[in-house]
Amino acid sequence: MKPTPTRITVACCQLAPRIGDLEHNRRQALAAIRAAARQGAQVVVLPELVQSGYVFIDKAEALSLAETAHGETLRQWSALATELDIVIVGGFCERTERDELYNSAALIDADGVQAVYRKTHLWNDEKRLFTPGNCPPPVVETRFGRIAVMICYDLEFPEWVRLPALAGAELLCAPVNWPDAPRPVGERPAEVVRVQANASVNRLYIAACDRSGTERGVDWVGGSVIVDANGYPLAGPLHDAPAEHTLLIARLDLGEARDKRISALNHVHQDRQPALYD
């Protein structure tokens, strides 16, 4: 295995999937991944459920669009990851042999699917459709650093972000679909603020890839962001992005995420007092 570089280039491809149009969504994702790689991206993050769309009418519709981890979408992403020698993290609607549904995300590198993470903290109607995952976020040692995966509402549980951070993740890739909500004028969306805080209290990079495009009446923040280990955005947050498709790209120094010291005597992880947290 080649040594992991310290500096890597990460992209978020903010896209507008069309609910139910698998062919369109796959084509769109492949084109976006290629475009990101052309700009030098070595890790490419796609939105949550980018393969199927999000606003399902019912479980039957979700099932009809779901795929296994051996399905066509992940097969295509794997082929492209091999061709381009990149890492791809993207969300898909996962069906098991027993017709259970998960809101999942795959981490794929040149050697194929390395991890499938199943969203644990389900948002609203997802509770009617999906089985919650019960495994912690994976941390995968890739050619481009130690990369963790979680999905959207998972990010609102700092305990969940701690797990891969303590396990050595340097970059957390989070496919999201952030439904838009009112906020005070001039304020950055709270979803982005929480990503920043999660990054800073763990000194890890976070790339959150949101979606765009109104879907069955639902609008999205469209707030994709790549945040550094101090909690400040390196790229984005996008907002009111005029285009349906926006490519966000940033260069990370993973050395920053490997150094958890924040003063002569402070270390964001060693300063924890877990015995007092129960």
Add this chain to the structure above:
Amino acid sequence: MKPTPTRITVACCQLAPRIGDLEHNRRQALAAIRAAARQGAQVVVLPELVQSGYVFIDKAEALSLAETAHGETLRQWSALATELDIVIVGGFCERTERDELYNSAALIDADGVQAVYRKTHLWNDEKRLFTPGNCPPPVVETRFGRIAVMICYDLEFPEWVRLPALAGAELLCAPVNWPDAPRPVGERPAEVVRVQANASVNRLYIAACDRSGTERGVDWVGGSVIVDANGYPLAGPLHDAPAEHTLLIARLDLGEARDKRISALNHVHQDRQPALYD
């Protein structure tokens, strides 16, 4: 006991204590509390170590400025809390009978000192001076809601904020001394961002009262802020405040903090999966 009102007025008094000048610091705090109460504040938050100053040369100096919970500063604050029928939360350098030092904060109401919290997560040189506290943040049922207390760097541990939030705190009062550090132009300080995130993932109000004034070469963010249960500032964050003393005031609806639902099927605390967090 009178019923707790739903709407309360909270103030942060951002002050510049003078290291070692107890008389000045006490006078300044009393004047600021009175000024806040005149503007209707029912809960008044003061900075960390507002009684002593922060940048001690050594433990001997800190000991010489420290007081017990029965000392003059808390006596004055108690008298004023009784006179004005308010709650005061402020930081002081605490000495025990055995000459242990704590970086503490008191919560005082009309009936006297209700809680003394000792900072658990110590920042940098504090580790050379203070004994870390080992008790969770108190949650006090006051006339003006259920109020929790923690101090500065404690806020960088979301696990710590969870404890009083799960115990029913509606408002977290945090005396802080945020040392200033470089940040990208136009970015809100990460300290403030973390306060916002802590508030939103718990749906509680947070009033963080910072200090101002250069002390022995150390500058401060001066970023006092009062954040609502959605994570958005109601007042502040202050920055580059021209005056040494700035009063921040906000009206809170505690009903917001009592309602942890964020969608038809989501609840910020019930959605936690603690069995998976270890």
